[in-house]
Structure formats: C-alpha cells, structure tokens
Amino acid sequence: MIEKLRTVVIVVAILNLVYFGVEFTVAAATGSVSLFADSIDFLEDASVNLLIAFALGWSATGRARLGMALAAILLIPGLATLWTAWGKLMAPLPPAPLPLSLTGLGALAINVACAFMLAGFRGHSGSLTRAAFLSARNDTVANLAIIATGFGTAYTHSGWPDLFVGLGIAAMNVDAAREVWRAARTEHRSAA
8 A cells, every 4th residue: 555655646746846847937938926836836746745755654753743844845835925926916917818727727637637646545644645635636726716817817907816816825835734734743642
C-alpha cells in the first residue's frame, strides 16, 4: 500500500510541477493575479507531494511533525498572492480573458486527475495524504473560478474579477493549512 501511494504522489508531484511552468508563463504574459496564485499553488503542491513520498516510511511522530510543517507550507501561496494582489490593487488591469480561461481549463484537468488519483488514499498516512488530497480538491474549485473569471473579465473589461478570485484562492490555501494543522496536531498527540 505504501509503495502504491508513493508512486501516486510522485506522479501527482510531476504533473503539478509541469503545469506550474505552463500556468506561471501564462500568468506572467497576461498579468493575471488568479493564474499567478494558482501557479504558485501548483509549485507548492509538487513540493508537498514530494515531501510525502519521502516521509511515508517515517514514524507516526515524524509524519505528524512533517504534517505541521506542510500546514505552514500551504500558507506560502496565499502570502505570495497577497503580495501580487497588493501590486494590482491600485490599477487592476484586466488580463486577456481567453488565455485565462483556457489555462484554467488545463489546470482543472490536471487537478481533477490528481484528486481522483489521491482520493483512494486520503485516509491513509493521516495529515500527509490529507494535505495532498485537500490541495488537489481545493484547486479544482479554484480552477472553476479562474475559468469563470475569464468570462467575467471579457464581459466587464475589468481586472477586479481576476483580483477577487486570486484573493479567494489565497483564502482557500489558508483554510487548507488550518485543516492540515489540526489533523497533524491530533496525530502528534496520539503518537506521543
């Protein structure tokens, strides 16, 4: 079971790393806050899944400690997004709607595939696999919002929809970090 899970999280990490490159490139070209937030989230997901692959053989206490560290890592995309959003707040220029929606659609496909791969393991290895599953699940919601943002931006010719969705993605990352922290603390207490 552990080797199968390790294989799955490595595949998920590779998919996330590849799509980070795609999404970050489009975010830089279009100036999209929501794509920037999601691209950083892809990089964070790749890192989380690689850490999980290495930690699967660790003791319950070690995995719980790593789970607490992963909770802190989950906050990084939110902070990066806030920094980017601050720069856009005074002049929210609209990103190009079509690349925004198409990139969000590609991200949705990657995240749905990752969520399905991880769904069977979400109860295994506690907070570690919970962190991976929650990341993939939350990202599918973010991707649907990014796709809608492309349509909203095309309709309004405003950067505000993109800015709001970027901040919403940041809020989801904070909530996922809170959930992982709670699960890791519970595991740590049980292992002690």
